[in-house]
Amino acid sequence: MPKSKKPQDLEQLLGELTLDLQRTRADFENYRKRAETEKVQARASGRVSAIFELLPVVDTVDRAIAHMPDDLAEHPWAKGVIGAGKKLDKALADLNITKIDTSKGTSFNPELHEAVQFDESDGEHEVIAEELQPGYLLGGDVLRPAMVRVTRQ
Secondary structure (H helix, E strand, C coil): CCCCCCHHHHHHHHHHHHHHHHHHHHHHHHHHHHHHHHHHHHHHHHHHHHHHHHHHHHHHHHHHHHCCCHHHCCCHHHHHHHHHHHHHHHHHHHCCEEECCCCCCCECCCCCEEEEEECCCCCCCEEEEEEEECCEEECCEEEECEEEEEEEC
């Protein structure tokens, strides 16, 4: 015949089972939070990868617009290219992507700019002489540094 348990044994067993249940709930909650964080990180990583794939297209369209001959400016094909460029710029803005400032005379910032050419000249301050490839920020983070030619002023 089974031996009956004393009330204090049952209370101890109940306490142990309650602690086990609490640990299991905490473990599950930690798992859920970790899975959600990983999901958000995977989305962000996929988004950045897709943007990196699009940046060469943006660069090509921008170069085509910048080098468009004056006699083609009113041609429907040229207007279409300009329209595509504007749509790409809007899409980048909607994704919180902005171009890094590389205006001539802007102070060189190694966190934002990659100097690929340096003009030897007199001066104390390194400034941008020319943009060779635009750079982009995603939010406030550098997505791709701007390639620039630097000089001193």
